[in-house]
Amino acid sequence: MPERKPRADAxxxxxxVLAAADALFARCDSPESVTMADIAAAAGVGKATLFRGFGDRTGLIHALFEMRLAPIRLAAEEGPPPLGPATPPHRRIPALLDAVLCFKIDNRHLALALEGTGGGSPYAAEHYERWHSTLQEALEHLPGxxxxxxxAHALLAATRADLVEHLLGQQRMTRDQLRSDLKAYTARVLGSPASVD
Structure with missing residues (x-):
């Protein structure tokens, strides 16, 4: 039996719903303050529509995060340099980490909300395992x-959403400072100089 296509109204x-959730997370003070009722009201749909379409708040956050992250993930999996798999590891690893960091800076509240959905652990989130395995595979091609x-875990820890929020929000670091510090840290871990491309 062929798989049914979703209806146009669905x-x-x-x-x-995704657009409304995106806007609410972008302007909220805290990701916990965004409820399913808020999202349903902003999208002009009933709460039942949300639960039918996404299962629960965690499912909705995952769908929104994946939608936002898809272009970066695609570039990392099959794209050209500097993120793509054909890039030498000593250049690809810093580029991957910078892309993850920039994504989390640009999507701070959404990233915080997602990291809070992994059963209390951000390491249980699906996207974490993908980034970890991608970095681990690249690291295996280095002599260091x-x-x-x-x-790979240690490098990804430097891009955790709660750390990004702390450094930008409480420590008042700038985006450029954070990117520069991550690049220098990555170079030290990999045993290579922090060159500027």
Whole structure:
């Protein structure tokens, strides 16, 4: 039996819900303050539509995060340099980490909300495993770090949404400072000089 295509109104509702959730997370003071009722009201749909389409708040946050992250993920999986798999690891790893960091800076509240949906652990979130395995695979092509799995975890820890929020919000670091510090840290971990491209 062929798979049924979603109805046009269901697709419109999904797009409206994602757009409304995106706007609410972008301007909220705290990701916890955005409720399913808020999103339903902003999208002009009933709460039942949200639960039918996304299962729960976590499912909605995952869908929104994936929609936002898809272009970066696609570039990392099959794109050209500097993110794509054909890039030498010593250039690709800093580029991947910079892309993740910039994404989390640009989507601070959404990233915080997602990291809070992994059963209390951001490491249980689906996107984390993808980035970890991508970095680990790249690290395995370098002569430096012996434990590529741990090194990938340690590098990703520098891009955690709660750390990004702390450094930008409480420590008043700028985007450029944060990117520069991450680049220098990554170069030290990889044992290469922090060159400016």
């Amino acid at each position: 697709l419109r509702n999904r797009e409206s 770090p012996a434990d590529s799995a741990f090194t």
